[in-house]
Amino acid sequence: MPAETTGFWAPVALSADLPPATVIPARTTAGSIALWRSQSGRVAASADRCPHRGMRLSHGFVRGEALSCIYHGWSYAQAGNCLRIPAHPGLSPPETIRVATQKVEEADGLLWVAVGDPAHQPPALAGLVPLRSLTAEADIGAIERAAGATLDARGVLETVENSQAVRLLLVELQPHRTLVHVLVDDGATPAERIMASRAAESLRRRAESLQGGIA
Amino acid sequence: MAENAMLNQWYPVGLFSHLAKGVYKTALMGEKIAVSADANGDAVVTTCAGRILPVLVRFGHVWSSLGEPTKDLFSIPEADQPGRRFVEVGVVRVRCSPLRAVENFLDIAHFPFVHTDILGAEPHTEVQNYKVEIRDVEDEVWATQVKFYQPQAAKSASGGITTEYMYRVPSPTCSVLYKTCPPRPTEWDVITLFVQPLAEDLCDVWPWMALFDDETSMTDLIHFQQTIFLQDRSILENQIPHLLPLDPGMEIPTRADMTSVAYRRWLKRHNFTYGAQLVAQ
Amino acid sequence: MKLYDYILSPSCYKVRLMAALTGIPLKIRPVDFHPGGEHRKAELLALNPAGSIPILEDGDLVLTESSAMLVYLSMKTAPKWLGDGTAEQAARVQQWLSFSHRLTANLGGARLHEMLHRPGDIAVLQAHGIAALRELEAGLVEQGLRGKSFLASDRPTIADIACFPYVALAPDGGVLLDPYPAIRLWSRAIRALDGFIEMPGIHRLHELKPDPSIAAGEE
Numbered sequence: 001m002p003a004e005t006t007g008f009w010a011p012v013a014l015s016a017d018l019p020p021a022t023v024i025p026a027r028t029t030a031g032s033i034a035l036w037r038s039q040s041g042r043v044a045a046s047a048d049r050c051p052h053r054g055m056r057l058s059h060g061f062v063r064g065e066a067l068s069c070i071y072h073g074w075s076y077a078q079a080g081n082c083l084r085i086p087a088h089p090g091l092s093p094p095e096t097i098r099v100a101t102q103k104v105e106e107a108d109g110l111l112w113v114a115v116g117d118p119a120h121q122p123p124a125l126a127g128l129v130p131l132r133s134l135t136a137e138a139d140i141g142a143i144e145r146a147a148g149a150t151l152d153a154r155g156v157l158e159t160v161e162n163s164q165a166v167r168l169l170l171v172e173l174q175p176h177r178t179l180v181h182v183l184v185d186d187g188a189t190p191a192e193r194i195m196a197s198r199a200a201e202s203l204r205r206r207a208e209s210l211q212g213g214i215a
Numbered sequence: 216m217a218e219n220a221m222l223n224q225w226y227p228v229g230l231f232s233h234l235a236k237g238v239y240k241t242a243l244m245g246e247k248i249a250v251s252a253d254a255n256g257d258a259v260v261t262t263c264a265g266r267i268l269p270v271l272v273r274f275g276h277v278w279s280s281l282g283e284p285t286k287d288l289f290s291i292p293e294a295d296q297p298g299r300r301f302v303e304v305g306v307v308r309v310r311c312s313p314l315r316a317v318e319n320f321l322d323i324a325h326f327p328f329v330h331t332d333i334l335g336a337e338p339h340t341e342v343q344n345y346k347v348e349i350r351d352v353e354d355e356v357w358a359t360q361v362k363f364y365q366p367q368a369a370k371s372a373s374g375g376i377t378t379e380y381m382y383r384v385p386s387p388t389c390s391v392l393y394k395t396c397p398p399r400p401t402e403w404d405v406i407t408l409f410v411q412p413l414a415e416d417l418c419d420v421w422p423w424m425a426l427f428d429d430e431t432s433m434t435d436l437i438h439f440q441q442t443i444f445l446q447d448r449s450i451l452e453n454q455i456p457h458l459l460p461l462d463p464g465m466e467i468p469t470r471a472d473m474t475s476v477a478y479r480r481w482l483k484r485h486n487f488t489y490g491a492q493l494v495a496q
Numbered sequence: 497m498k499l500y501d502y503i504l505s506p507s508c509y510k511v512r513l514m515a516a517l518t519g520i521p522l523k524i525r526p527v528d529f530h531p532g533g534e535h536r537k538a539e540l541l542a543l544n545p546a547g548s549i550p551i552l553e554d555g556d557l558v559l560t561e562s563s564a565m566l567v568y569l570s571m572k573t574a575p576k577w578l579g580d581g582t583a584e585q586a587a588r589v590q591q592w593l594s595f596s597h598r599l600t601a602n603l604g605g606a607r608l609h610e611m612l613h614r615p616g617d618i619a620v621l622q623a624h625g626i627a628a629l630r631e632l633e634a635g636l637v638e639q640g641l642r643g644k645s646f647l648a649s650d651r652p653t654i655a656d657i658a659c660f661p662y663v664a665l666a667p668d669g670g671v672l673l674d675p676y677p678a679i680r681l682w683s684r685a686i687r688a689l690d691g692f693i694e695m696p697g698i699h700r701l702h703e704l705k706p707d708p709s710i711a712a713g714e715e
Contacts, residue, residue, distance in 0.1 A: 049455050053318075053466055054456060059449075059453055061701065070329070072325050073327070073337075073340065073702075088470065096467075134675070230531065303531060306531070307611055310670070437531075438502075438504075441503060442696045445697050
């Protein structure tokens with residue numbers, strides 16, 4: 001992982017996994033996020049909890065430029081303020097009703113959420129593109145041991161698995177749980193991409209058995 | 216926990232009609248219990264250690280307590296009216312606070328979003344003012360003059376109607392709903408939620424109904440109510456914090472939430488805190 | 497066609513969903529599975545000694561496996577749901593139909609345990625369910641790399657309908673769907689199909705309907 005400054009960028013999802021007008025659950029070590037993209041394509045990271053009755057906003061829905069909670073339909077703007085309370089259509093919701101938001105950047109096909117106050121921009125991946133994300137029930141350390149390699153300054157692990165070059169971007173989610181983004185060369189063919197995906201699955205199996213946590 | 220006022224309340228622990236099947240093992244507020252019938256067919260409830268617990272049978276369910284209830288279980292006079300059909304909807308387990316389960320039952324603003332095209336539909340989302348009180352004599356929370364437009368309010372309704380409701384909380388984990396009865400507009404249909412607290416974040420919900428409906432099959436009545444409850448279940452399992460906050464700060468009510476505000480205030484007043492959290496976190 | 501049905505059964509829902517997507521009217525005969533246990537009583541055991549639901553009756557034909565019902569409904573009126581007719585697609589459909597039976601056991605078993613008190617080793621059921629979801633995720637990723645958004649084809653087939661319900665309801669059994677982006681996108685694609693119907697626990701996609709009243713400041 002990058003050296004701690006006052007914060008860092010956590011790659012929480014692939015851009016391709018967040019189409020317009022959708023919301024998905026995401027996570028950093030700072031907590032859960034409702035990561036969403038408006039109809040026009042703008043991305044926001046809202047705290048995954050509606051202040052009304054505590055319902056997870058990641059279960060909600062996106063219409064236009066607003067994220068709505070599935071429980072009572074309360075709608076929020078990307079800035080976090082509440083726009084509408086369907087039970088009271090004529091009411092302008094007070095400014096105090098809002099959800100906390102975090103800075104999010106979209107770069108190199110990945111969505112990065114700021115944890116703390118990062119000093120720089122997210123690291124560049126230079127010619128690598130993300131293929132898919134998977135979750136490993138293992139620490140970064142166990143994945144490094146399984147790979148026989150360590151993370152570089154960007155958080156990328158490079159190794160060879162089943163004669164296949166594997167590049168993984170890792171980020172801690174929780175203790176013993178790591179988010180793994182499989183990276184491939186921009187020009188990789190579909191067949192090469194499938195091989196990279198399978199190699200990543202194989203590495204995950206070994207890391208999890210090293211961790212000892214999974215049946 | 217020993218100080219907890221909720222220990223001396225009555226809780227549903229099983230269906231009386233199922234006692235013939237043998238011993239039913241369950242739990243009450245973290246304590247394992249067994250529910251069975253004796254040689255006379257009367258319900259018996261014991262803890263694992265063999266302590267015999269208070270028991271009564273009402274509304275088709277067996278009720279018990281880990282403490283010593285000072286009053287009888289609440290009554291529902293409408294249930295004694297001739298012509299009523301009783302529906303035992305069947306138990307559903309939910310990973311949530313028993314108090315969250317009750318509060319969801321008291322809420323109507325979620326109808327268009329969670330029970331879409333059944334109990335409510337956009338754009339009919341407005342919740343008009345209604346009346347809420349804590350009745351001192353009975354010591355119960357009551358909401359009356361509640362109205363909501365519903366596309367299909369009940370199995371016996373043939374189209375959209377504005378349904379009238381009354382809500383009642385006669386004990387901390389039970390609620391009674393009185394709603395417009397389509398076949399008999401001067402009567403109320405009675406729908407209840409009896410919640411059995413297994414742990415502070417785990418409960419068994421026993422819905423029960425006393426209806427005027429001579430047309431619909433029992434299975435259809437059961438399925439309609441199960442549909443409604445199952446739609447709520449995935450909401451209940453995703454509310455944070457798990458324990459119901461009884462202090463203001465964490466959650467923001469509006470005028471549509473007056474019943475739940477009164478419920479939380481009534482819980483706090485009585486120290487009914489099993490499944491609740493007190494300091495705003 | 498008469499379907500012996502339980503509103504909360506994902507296997508019954510497969511048939512109801514298929515019928516809705518292909519426009520086939522079904523006469524529903526509700527079965528009091530819970531709390532009544534009607535599926536194990538004399539009348540239904542006479543029809544299906546396995547004691548399971550759904551049961552589909554069409555004249556003299558009685559079917560007791562949901563996969564067979566999906567095949568029957570598509571062959572009757574909408575054969576595109578079986579694939580493009582090639583050996584490869586037919587095989588992929590069969591592969592995922594077989595896989596879907598494992599979902600009934602693991603994700604379905606976990607759900608019955610967590611929700612309706614049915615016996616089971618919940619830790620094992622959940623672990624097997626997670627393993628199955630990972631297989632499904634990898635399968636969808638690879639299909640995507642072949643330019644296909646559904647399990648057997650570039651359009652939905654009965655393979656998708658067979659797998660969708662237990663997957664969508666996995667959280668009922670304590671198995672979260674958060675870690676599976678490809679499953680999430682596939683699930684949305686199915687829920688957005690013309691004629692799609694929900695079941696309790698799978699809610700409507702409200703985003704598919706525009707806001708009935710747009711407030712100032714939202715655009």
